[in-house]
Amino acid sequence: MNSSNSSLNALVKDQSKNLIEIHNLKKIYQLGKTTVEALRGVDFSVAEGEFTVVLGPSGSGKTTLLNIIGCLDRASSGSYLLDGEDVSNRDFNDLAEVRNYKIGFIFQNFNLIPVLNVIENIEFPCLVRKEQESRAQLRERVRALCAEVGLERFMKHKPDELSGGQRQRVAIARALITQPRLVLADEPTANLDSNTSDQILELMQRLNRDHATTFLFATHDPRVMDLARRTVRIKDGMVVAN
């Protein structure tokens, strides 16, 4: 559990091994005549398999950063390499494919699709792919993942029949079903009580270990820091401690 050690290891390793490579990243929002500088030159990298917490107060730019990393938004300037690739000039459908194959998302308010049940929500990202595995195989993986996140008994439930913690478990399973390289979790515990938060956090860490999937976890809750192997502190759009 030595965060500085692991990040040091990542740095001494070949740079191209890093899953996320960010250099002098800026994001400026134009609000009428005023401009808001949400990111003011962020330098930051994440190695494959890491569990990283991005910690910062509300409004510090965590969501902005994660949106850029998640290929949902573009930076105003600076460079971002995902898995060694510059994705800044791809069109919508190309980025959709990158997101679908490489990135899993976990949101603060779960964002499950209300008309789909648990199984259907989890398998959804695989079903919108151009090339698909067999239905039976997919169902089998969904079932295994449900068991892993503790949802076996709720597979046929609709989201509105589940508690917050259960919903977030569905979201986690949905993020992992595509076997992504990176899971982005933006304040995934902010809508949960502390007990459930701890369980969710524990679950994510277990999955990080078992699946060797890289997790990037944004939060404003300093308590989470104790659980993380590596913490990146961010304030006013800049990394203040790594």
Next chain:
Amino acid sequence: MSPLFSMSFRNLTRNRRRTLLALGAVVVGLCALTLLRGFVNAVRQAQLAATLYGTTGMLQIHHKGYVKNVLSNPLDLAFEDSLQLRKTILSTAHVLALSPRLQFSGSLSATEPLSSNPQELANSEPKTTFLSANAVDPELDRKVMPQLYEWVIAGQVFTNASDSAFVVHRDIAGPLGIDDISQNLAQPKEQWPVLLAPDKEGALSGDALQISGLLGSAVPTDKRLALAPLKTIQRLLKMENQITEYVVRLDDVVHAEIVQTELTSRLGDKFEVSRWDELAPFIKDLLSNVDKIFGYITAVFLLVIMLGIVNSMFMNVMERVREIGTMMALGIRRGYILSLFVLEGAFLGALGALLGLSVGVLIVFVASRIGIRIPAPGSTIKFVLHPFVTQKFLFDSFVFTTCGAAFVSLWPAFRASRLRPVEALSAV
């Protein structure tokens, strides 16, 4: 398989009230359209039947030049009603029956003054009136023009071509004071009205005839129309065996054109064969105008329905912005979002059309069984309408509504697919 279909369908059950409202507009619109179509079809059919079986018949055969000169003196172009001619006509394919007719004009005068009160007499209508009459053999004519005989609203038609009876329009009989049939039948011959008609040479011949029946009509027709016994009139006009036309009934009016061609070549140069739509072009125009007007009304209806669907689909998109953002984050392509909402619109249209058409057909069916009685403009007796719709109408309406709904949903669907992921995700 993608969850596209089931998702689109299930999404309709989400905001039930809005779906029901949008659905309601489609259902009511298509139901109304079906009723209107059923009603228009019935009017159309009744008008066509009145023409084919009561006014012109399906085909008419005249001496060459008759149709052009009908206003001058039709008797000049009379021809002999021969067994040979009848055989030729009846042996032609699709011909079911024929009726020889002699069309003539004349005047009818009532012998009795209308009233003994001098003041009333002074103000009264003239007691002589002009007629444009058809002399017919009732037995044959009934088979060719059945509808005409249904328009006899009082008394009855003479049963024999040699009778001394006459059927005139009620609106003519009234002013002449001869519209009370039972009184007419009781009158001695000296009091019968007198028919005066010019023969070929223009010399007037007259005969007393009993008014045995009155004509009304369900469609606007010539009020001077009258029916007279063929043999009696032939005798009066000194035109034994002479007629001005054969009216021909076919097994189906769709064969009018082929039979016309066939008869024209069989009968030779002396005769001309005219179809109903050549004899009554205004009826044909009327019918096609009815179709045109119905077309416009349909277009307006569908436009309103489509506006309702677009509106509903826009609200749908706006309500689900964050969900769209989520799906985008999960890696959905733009085309998929487009399909999702287009399909949803199509389902809405299909469901609404199915319900609306079903209810409409049910009502049309019941209305048809009962029959709708409506006084037609300019007519003296009531139409009984039997609304109906064709399978083609139902199929077309269903397909058009479904495809139209899908098509107009492209607009909101396109807007949905063009949302920016970050903004969509941060929507409330």
